[in-house]
Amino acid sequence: MPFFSVIIPLYNKEDYIAECLESALNQSFNDYEIVIVNDGSTDNSVQIVERINSEKIRLFHQENQGASKARNKAASLSKGQYLAFLDADDIWKPNHLESLNESITTFPNSGIYANNYFIKHSNTYTAPAELNIKVNNNAPFILEDFFEASLKETVVWTSACSIEKSKFESYGMFNPIYLSSQDLDMWIRIALKEPIVFHPKKTMIYNNSIENSLGKIEDNDARFILLESFKEYEQSNCSLKAYLDLKRYGLALRTKINGEDKIYKDTLKTIDFENLNTKQKILLGTPSFLLKLLNNIRPVIIKNSLYLRIFKS
Incomplete structure (x- = not known):
């Protein structure tokens, strides 16, 4: 063996x-x-x-x-x-x-x-x-x-x-x-x-090269269900709640770029915004056309890590 x-x-x-x-x-x-x-x-x-x-x-x-x-x-x-x-x-x-x-x-x-x-x-x-x-x-x-x-x-x-x-x-x-x-x-x-x-x-x-872009269509309905499946545990676990909210932030940003309005709105309702920093809150409030533009020019700006500084915490 x-x-x-x-x-x-x-x-x-x-x-x-x-x-x-x-x-x-x-x-x-x-x-x-x-x-x-x-x-x-x-x-x-x-x-x-x-x-x-x-x-x-x-x-x-x-x-x-x-x-x-x-x-x-x-x-x-x-x-x-x-x-x-x-x-x-x-x-x-x-x-x-x-x-x-x-x-x-x-x-x-x-x-x-x-x-x-x-x-x-x-x-x-x-x-x-x-x-x-x-x-x-x-x-x-x-x-x-x-x-x-x-x-x-x-x-x-x-x-x-x-x-x-x-x-x-x-x-x-x-x-x-x-x-x-x-x-x-x-x-x-x-x-x-x-x-x-x-x-x-x-x-x-x-x-994590360019093919896996932020706007790539995924099974975001299932991802939403996955994050919600730990609802019971996060009520008594503050670090789990903060962790899941960051995942929800990523899901909200992705679905906003993709135009998946229902999942985007449903996801926002589940986030405690105290777990997000100022930059993340601003990005969620950014018009989708501007987010799409930033995502489309990702191959250029990621070369000097600018993209990561924009979208990562």
Whole structure:
């Protein structure tokens, strides 16, 4: 039995999957397998995987059903004790699994093990994730408050974390009704009940490049339902409420840009504006045509991080 099963959902990532797999195969910690579920790709992604000669790789196929079902199927087919998720357009540093193993060894039986990470905002701009944490050394530790620590960027990014397979299954795996943010749902549910371990070493590069623009159409109805599903918990958890309100702010901004007026108005009603800063309040009051303009020129202004200074807290 391998210690880790690397879980990769694959859908039309021919420009990224080779580099992704190279990073996964170049790990200093060697006790792992790689389980890939091809989610009905129509490009050359599968052919690229098949050209890579490694006994660690196991490739399976399904009709296109989305990331949740692809990850869940890969997890079900995996043989490892721990699952380490990796999206097909993200990159691991060579010490990624080694750092996760250090966290697991130091704090066994925890809920989630998360490494620090970089964010690739464009081909010319990559920066460390901005987390609400003060770090004094490079040793893993248990977060005092996951939600407070995630009030900037989230502490747990899917391609930078690991969870015991049996624990993942006990939480019902990723909920396939959410076409996006299914990982957010899972991490919140676990963080409400179990300790989250964070390793300060930056071992992953999350590809948040131009394709994933703020105005990209997503299943925002389901995202609204997801955020509202924790209504009971946030009434007695101030940091969870603040965390969810920042997610709602992002949803409101996105739906305003998209012209999804009903979700935008419904989302505004759920936000405690005391949890937003002045800039965020101003942006929510900005005319949609101006927000669309800013979003359309994103490829230009993100090169010097101006876009992030505008839209991020």
